Structure formats: C-alpha cells, structure tokens
Amino acid sequence: NAGVTQTPKFQVLKTGQSMTLQCAQDMNHEYMSWYRQDPGMGLRLIHYSVGAGITDQGEVPNGYNVSRSTTEDFPLRLLSAAPSQTSVYFCASSQGRNQPQHFGDGTRLSIL
Amino acid sequence: AQSVAQPEDQVNVAEGNPLTVKCTYSVSGNPYLFWYVQYPNRGLQFLLKYITGDNLVKGSYGFEAEFNKSQTSFHLKKPSALVSDSALYFCAVREEGRSTLGRLYFGRGTQLTVWP
Numbered sequence: 001n002a003g004v005t006q007t008p009k010f011q012v013l014k015t016g017q018s019m020t021l022q023c024a025q026d027m028n029h030e031y032m033s034w035y036r037q038d039p040g041m042g043l044r045l046i047h048y049s050v051g052a053g054i055t056d057q058g059e060v061p062n063g064y065n066v067s068r069s070t071t072e073d074f075p076l077r078l079l080s081a082a083p084s085q086t087s088v089y090f091c092a093s094s095q096g097r098n099q100p101q102h103f104g105d106g107t108r109l110s111i112l
Numbered sequence: 113a114q115s116v117a118q119p120e121d122q123v124n125v126a127e128g129n130p131l132t133v134k135c136t137y138s139v140s141g142n143p144y145l146f147w148y149v150q151y152p153n154r155g156l157q158f159l160l161k162y163i164t165g166d167n168l169v170k171g172s173y174g175f176e177a178e179f180n181k182s183q184t185s186f187h188l189k190k191p192s193a194l195v196s197d198s199a200l201y202f203c204a205v206r207e208e209g210r211s212t213l214g215r216l217y218f219g220r221g222t223q224l225t226v227w228p
Contacts (some may be wrong), residue, residue, distance in 0.1 A: 004155070023217075033216075040121075042202065042218040058215065090155055098163060098206065101216070103155030111158050 001024050006091050006104035013081045013111050021076040021107050023091030031094045032074040033058070033101065034066065036087040043090065049074055050097075081111045114139045116205050118219035125193050125226055133188040133222045135203030145186040146204040146216065147177055154204060162186060173197070193226045200224075 007022045025032065030086075032046040034060075044057030047066040055066050063085060065077040078085060087109050094103040125131045137143055146164050148156040150195045160171025167179040177188045186203060203219040 020209070035218075040220055042220040043216075045215060048215065068167075092155075098161075100146065100150075100158035100161060102158070103148075103157070105155045 004091055004093055004102050004104035006107050008107060009105070009106045010036055010086075011110070013078075013109065015081060015083060015111060017081050021078075021091075021109070023074045023076065023103075025074075025091075025093040025102070026072065026103065027093060027095070028071060029093035029095050030071070031097065031101075031103070032068065033092045034054060034064070034074070035090045035092065037059065037090060037106075038087050046076065054057050055095065068098050075088075078109075083111045085109065086111045092097045114205060114207050114217045116203050116217050116219040117204055118201075118222045121220075122223045122225065125224070126172050127195050127226050127228050128192050129132050131190050131193040131197070131224065131226070133201050133203075133224060135186045135188065135219060136184050137186060137203070137205045138184065139205060139207040141185075141207050143184075144206040145177075146206075147171065147175070147181065147186075148202045148204065149203065150200040150221075152199075159188070159201075194225050195228055198224055198226045 002096045004025045030051045036041040036048040044060050047092045049055045061093040090106050094101045117136045146161045147159040150156045162179045170176045175210045200221045202221050204216040
C-alpha cells in the first residue's frame with residue numbers, strides 16, 4: 001500500500017516555464033488537496049477536490065490549475081512559473097471531510 | 113473567520129519531562145481539531161483528532177490533547193518526552209457545517225526539540 005505518491009521529489013524551473021506536479025493515491029479516497037509550505041507560514045491550501053470531476057479553489061489558487069479525471073490522480077499545474085512559487089508542495093487525501101489526511105512526502109520546487 | 117494560533121515557534125524540553133505544545137483556535141461553530149507531526153523532509157503525519165465527546169483525546173506515540181471549549185484551546189501533551197519526538201507539530205481546525213469542503217486551517221507550526 002503506497003499511500004500518497006508525489007512526483008517529482010525535486011524540481012528546478014526557470015521563470016515562465018510550465019510543469020505538472022503529480023499526485024496519486026491508492027486508498028480510494030474521495031478528498032484530495034494540494035498545499036504549499038513556506039517557512040513560518042504553515043500549510044496553505046491551493047486547490048482541493050471532493051471527487052472525480054469536482055474541484056475548487058483554496059486559499060492561494062492563483063497561478064495553479066488542477067483537474068480530477070480519476071479518483072486516484074490529482075495533478076497540479078503551474079502555468080507560468082514565478083519565483084514566488086518556490087516552495088514545498090504537499091498533496092493529501094482523506095476518506096471523508098473530517099477524516100485524517102494522508103500526506104505525500106512533498107515536491108521541493110525552486111523557480112529561478 | 114476560522115483560524116488557528118500556535119503561540120510558540122519553538123518548545124524545548126528535556127527527555128523524560130512532560131511536554132506541552134499549545135494551540136488556540138477561532139471558529140464560529142463547533143470545531144473539528146487535529147494535530148499533525150512533520151519529520152524532516154517528510155509529509156505530515158496524523159497524530160490525533162477531536163470531533164466530539166470526551167475532551168481528552170489520546171493519539172499515536174503516547175500523545176494526547178485536551179479540548180477546552182471555554183478557552184478555545186487544544187493543547188498537545190505527552191507525559192514523558194523522547195528525543196525521537198523532536199519534530200515540527202501542526203494544529204489544524206475545521207468548522208462543523210462549513211461549506212468549504214476539504215478545507216483545513218493550519219497553524220504555523222511549533223518546532224519541538226527534546227534534548228537528552
């Protein structure tokens with residue numbers, strides 16, 4: 001049971017480049033979320049999904065897109081990378097709204 | 113508005129001593145409260161949660177937390193700290209009945225260091 005798998009683990013981009021952070025879970029969880037973690041800021045929600053085909057914005061959605069075509073996958077797209085998007089990105093899933101979230105090990109992203 | 117405060121950026125305690133990591137919250141309705149722990153270069157791991165019922169909640173690795181509605185607090189505690197407890201701890205809250213599905217509000221984290 002792999003849980004929540006994020007790829008890649010590390011990535012360096014140039015300003016203006018685009019990329020997709022991958023997130024997959026094998027627990028058949030309906031709820032999935034993307035957070036970014038910055039020093040002293042805790043975790044901030046970017047986008048979340050309550051099931052295949054259903055997504056919504058979180059606290060800091062600008063510059064990011066998501067889609068949820070399957071229960072298992074929830075990719076996060078950076079359309080045009082900016083240095084302010086340098087962060088550690090975490091994907092999480094849960095069985096229900098008030099159930100514990102299971103986190104991946106993160107993607108460390110640097111934008112030059 | 114929902115919010116969580118962890119008033120201490122760092123907590124230092126000697127091994128074997130009791131530890132407390134503080135958390136206060138602000139919600140309009142009934143809170144659902146969570147504690148997570150993060151080890152270096154890892155994602156967050158769930159420790160315990162309060163939804164309803166007994167105000168003292170027991171969780172993983174010997175941790176417990178006490179829900180205090182009048183003080184709007186949910187402090188994390190452990191009777192005897194271990195060096196291996198050293199990590200970053202996050203408190204999080206969700207308000208019952210809110211329509212923002214999947215939304216947890218996280219505190220900024222408290223770095224716990226347990227020295228031998």
